[in-house]
Amino acid sequence: MKPNLIVRLARDEIKELKPCVHGGEIWKYYPHYGNIVDFSANVNPLGLPQKVIEAIERSLWQIQFYPDSDSNALRNAISNYLEGINPENIIVGNGSTELIYLFCEAFIRSGDKAVILIPTFGEYENAVRKAGGIPKHVKLDKNFKVNPNILLRKIGSKTKVIFLCNPNNPTSTLIPRDDLFEIVENSDREHVLVFIDEDFTEFVDEDISLASKVKTYKNLFILRSFTKSFGLTGLRVGYGVSCEEIINLLFKGKIPWNVNCVAQAAAIAALQDMEYLERTRRLIKEEREFLSDELKRIRGLRVFPAYANFILIDVRQTGFTAAQFKERMLKHGILIRDCSSFKGLDEYYIRVAVRTRQENERLLVALRNIIGGS
Numbered sequence: 205m206k207p208n209l210i211v212r213l214a215r216d217e218i219k220e221l222k223p224c225v226h227g228g229e230i231w232k233y234y235p236h237y238g239n240i241v242d243f244s245a246n247v248n249p250l251g252l253p254q255k256v257i258e259a260i261e262r263s264l265w266q267i268q269f270y271p272d273s274d275s276n277a278l279r280n281a282i283s284n285y286l287e288g289i290n291p292e293n294i295i296v297g298n299g300s301t302e303l304i305y306l307f308c309e310a311f312i313r314s315g316d317k318a319v320i321l322i323p324t325f326g327e328y329e330n331a332v333r334k335a336g337g338i339p340k341h342v343k344l345d346k347n348f349k350v351n352p353n354i355l356l357r358k359i360g361s362k363t364k365v366i367f368l369c370n371p372n373n374p375t376s377t378l379i380p381r382d383d384l385f386e387i388v389e390n391s392d393r394e395h396v397l398v399f400i401d402e403d404f405t406e407f408v409d410e411d412i413s414l415a416s417k418v419k420t421y422k423n424l425f426i427l428r429s430f431t432k433s434f435g436l437t438g439l440r441v442g443y444g445v446s447c448e449e450i451i452n453l454l455f456k457g458k459i460p461w462n463v464n465c466v467a468q469a470a471a472i473a474a475l476q477d478m479e480y481l482e483r484t485r486r487l488i489k490e491e492r493e494f495l496s497d498e499l500k501r502i503r504g505l506r507v508f509p510a511y512a513n514f515i516l517i518d519v520r521q522t523g524f525t526a527a528q529f530k531e532r533m534l535k536h537g538i539l540i541r542d543c544s545s546f547k548g549l550d551e552y553y554i555r556v557a558v559r560t561r562q563e564n565e566r567l568l569v570a571l572r573n574i575i576g577g578s
């Protein structure tokens with residue numbers, strides 16, 4: 205069969221997709237730069253907890269068997285962690301990204317519209333497009349905050365879902381709970397689903413989660429992850445919380461055995477190590493404040509307020525683009541996120557994760573050297 209014929213056989217939605225750019229490309233740069241500190245991925249700087257490592261070792265015998273396709277033990281553990289949420293209100297995925305695509309596959313028909321704030325995580329749009337839907341972008345204001353009234357005015361007859369990320373990636377900004385309730389309640393009256401990505405919620409000082417409200421609002425779906433706060437990045441474990449009707453539909457659409465047995469065991473152990481999670485929260489809070497204050501002292505950087513474990517920075521006053529900054533930082537053994545791939549941002553934004561004091565100081569020294577040498 206000729207290659208051009210093969211392409212014609214494919215779905216138009218697939219042919220038109222453009223892969224998202226992500227941080228965490230450490231394996232791409234490792235051969236050229238050796239050991240580098242990765243500030244481009246917003247993950248836990250403490251690494252794996254010892255209890256998780258031990259659980260992984262104890263679970264290795266399970267590899268010869270198929271994993272529990274429904275992740276029942278893990279769903280029970282998540283239910284205990286969230287308090288008041290039943291296992292029937294929980295679905296587990298191979299990372300939270302799988303659940304974004306599964307949700308769109310279940311609810312988006314060809315021609316349906318999805319309201320997406322920008323800038324934000326790019327996989328929402330790709331998942332919508334892959335399902336045949338049409339993304340409708342709403343730009344955040346100059347301080348990267350959402351106006352609920354403007355957002356709700358974008359709801360039309362073909363609107364199926366609103367995507368929110370709270371705290372938002374890459375801006376690290378928050379949507380206040382009152383605004384969230386306004387969006388969810390008004391969307392419910394219009395029969396529109398609200399998908400809230402709470403992957404970074406454990407890093408926020410206040411309780412912003414709406415996970416406890418999924419029984420009240422049947423149009424609400426909450427996304428969570430073990431990637432960020434629990435450090436299980438490479439194992440790929442995420443979960444969703446919603447009413448039983450939505451969860452049952454997603455179970456019908458998900459692939460079998462989507463979360464491997466080692467990942468399930470590791471996630472259960474992570475939920476049982478609250479000391480590790482509290483240590484993580486203390487570290488991020490202290491280092492976020494330290495890093496933000498020090499970054500503001502560097503000439504030419506505009507540092508935005510941060511509520512998650514990463515900080516957005518406008519570098520246009522330095523004379524460098526984000527791509528140029530990234531290239532120079534790599535020579536110092538540091539990988540940062542060039543944010544020019546995010547819709548709603550231009551070529552002058554970078555994002556840096558909050559890491560340990562020693563690593564944060566190394567980042568600051570490199571930034572000062574680059575800007576000072578300009």
